[in-house]
Amino acid sequence: xxxxxxxxxxxxxxxxxxxxxxxxxxxxxxxxxxxxxxxxxxxxxxxxxxxxxxxxxxxxxxxxxxxxxxxxxxxxxxxxxxxxxxxxxxxxxxxxxxxxxxxxxxxxxxxxxxxxxxxxxxxxxxxxxxxxxxxxxxxxxxxxxxxxxxxxxxxxxxxxxxxxxxxxxxxxxxxxxxxxxxxxxxxxxxxxxxxxxxxxxxxxxxxxxxxxxxxxxxxxxxxxxxxxxxxxxxxxxxxxxxxxxxxxxxxxxxxxxxxxxxxxxxxxxxxxxxxxxxxxxxxx
Numbered sequence: 001x002x003x004x005x006x007x008x009x010x011x012x013x014x015x016x017x018x019x020x021x022x023x024x025x026x027x028x029x030x031x032x033x034x035x036x037x038x039x040x041x042x043x044x045x046x047x048x049x050x051x052x053x054x055x056x057x058x059x060x061x062x063x064x065x066x067x068x069x070x071x072x073x074x075x076x077x078x079x080x081x082x083x084x085x086x087x088x089x090x091x092x093x094x095x096x097x098x099x100x101x102x103x104x105x106x107x108x109x110x111x112x113x114x115x116x117x118x119x120x121x122x123x124x125x126x127x128x129x130x131x132x133x134x135x136x137x138x139x140x141x142x143x144x145x146x147x148x149x150x151x152x153x154x155x156x157x158x159x160x161x162x163x164x165x166x167x168x169x170x171x172x173x174x175x176x177x178x179x180x181x182x183x184x185x186x187x188x189x190x191x192x193x194x195x196x197x198x199x200x201x202x203x204x205x206x207x208x209x210x211x212x213x214x215x216x217x218x219x220x221x222x223x224x225x226x227x228x229x230x231x232x233x234x235x236x237x238x239x240x241x242x243x244x245x246x247x248x249x250x251x252x253x254x255x256x257x258x259x260x261x262x263x264x265x266x267x268x269x270x271x272x273x274x275x276x277x278x279x280x281x282x283x284x
Contacts, residue, residue, distance in 0.1 A: 004177050005032040009103065009112040009142070012038045012076075013128045014069045017149055019076065021118045021129055024147065026083050031181045034114070036080075036090045039106055040073050041099035041128070042066055070094050100132045107140045115144045133280040134252045143174065145247075147277035160187045160248045162236060165202040167209055170281055171249040176217050178247075185221040186214055187245070191235045194228045240276055248276060251283040 010025045012018045022038065029036050077092040084090065091110075095102045106112065117130035133144040156178060161171045175186060190207040192200040207224055214222050229235040240248065 003032075004143075004174065005034045005114045007037060007110060007112045007114070008034045009037045009039055009107060009110075009115045011099065011103070011117060011129050011131060012040050012073055014072055015129075017118060018129060020149065021116065022076070022080055023083075024118075025116050026080060028114070028116070029088055030083075030085050033085065033088065035088055036084070037106070037110060037112060038073065038077050038090060038092045039103060040070060040092070040094040041102050042094065042096045099128070100135055103131050103136060104139045107136065107142050112140070112142050115142050117144065117146045119146060119148050133278070137252045137280050137282050141282065143279060143281045145277060145279050156182045156184055156246045158185050158187065158244060158246045160189055160236070160239065160245050161210070162232065162248075162250065163188050163190045163203060163207050163210055164232070165199060165206065167206050167213070168249075168251075169213075170283060171251070172210055172213050174279060174281055175249055176214060176220075179218045179220045183220075185223065187223050187225055187239075187243070188214075189236065189239055190224065190226040191232050192226050192228045193230060200228075245276055247279055249279045249281065252280060 005028070008025050008029055010022055012022065022036070025036055028034065073094070074092055077090045081090050093106060095106075103115070107115065115131060115133075115136055117133065119130060130146060131144065133146055136142060136144050159175050159178065161168060161175055175184075178184060188207055188210050190203045192203045194200075204226070207226070211222050211224055214220060225239070227235045227239060229238075236248070239245075
């Protein structure tokens with residue numbers, strides 16, 4: 001199979017959580033033989049003139065602090081290099097500005113195909129370790145994995161792939177790729193509608209076709225599950241709440257319907273259960 005992961009981008013800051021995220025990235029990099037790129041974004045947003053004046057007064061001190069942070073992160077990058085397999089490298093880049101715009105530019109320029117981010121419940125609104133997954137996927141060709149702080153993404157045993165009235169080819173492709181190193185069980189979750197028999201029949205048809213595609217390309221265990229509901233987000237929420245899952249694979253369009261990682265029920269799942277990771281990929 002075509003190698004999907006070659007370069008991993010990881011947002012970093014000077015926190016302990018950042019070190020944990022890099023360690024998670026190293027797990028993936030060593031498993032799939034990928035280079036790691038660490039990105040440190042310094043926000044320059046100023047919301048008022050008063051804040052701008054304060055910023056100017058303390059700009060020298062702030063710049064010195066940022067220089068120290070950059071140097072610390074460079075040292076961390078050097079320290080983590082020894083944990084990578086021979087032939088793999090860690091690169092470091094820092095830049096001022098909007099983190100999502102910086103990330104998009106860096107992904108395109110450096111041919112990044114996987115972005116790793118971390119949800120930190122206590123800092124959900126100002127999380128420097130997580131990009132806007134939907135925006136990244138829609139603007140680049142990279143996939144984005146967002147995971148809870150205490151989850152080791154490399155230990156995958158259970159993957160959920162939602163199926164509606166079409167074959168989710170790219171979701172299946174990524175899921176099959178992940179089985180190269182781990183003994184994974186697929187949960188193909190068919191989302192049907194009780195009052196729409198035609199739609200339900202289409203879902204059932206594509207559910208079985210998806211099953212056959214997986215069986216034709218790997219030896220993973222596959223469970224076929226049907227949940228009825230008009231709201232896909234509610235169906236997936238129920239399934240995730242009722243079952244232990246390591247990873248859910250979604251497309252950007254679905255994700256907008258399921259609500260963004262950093263708001264709504266999805267965040268509540270990540271916060272309360274602290275075990276569900278999300279892989280967002282383009283649907284084309």
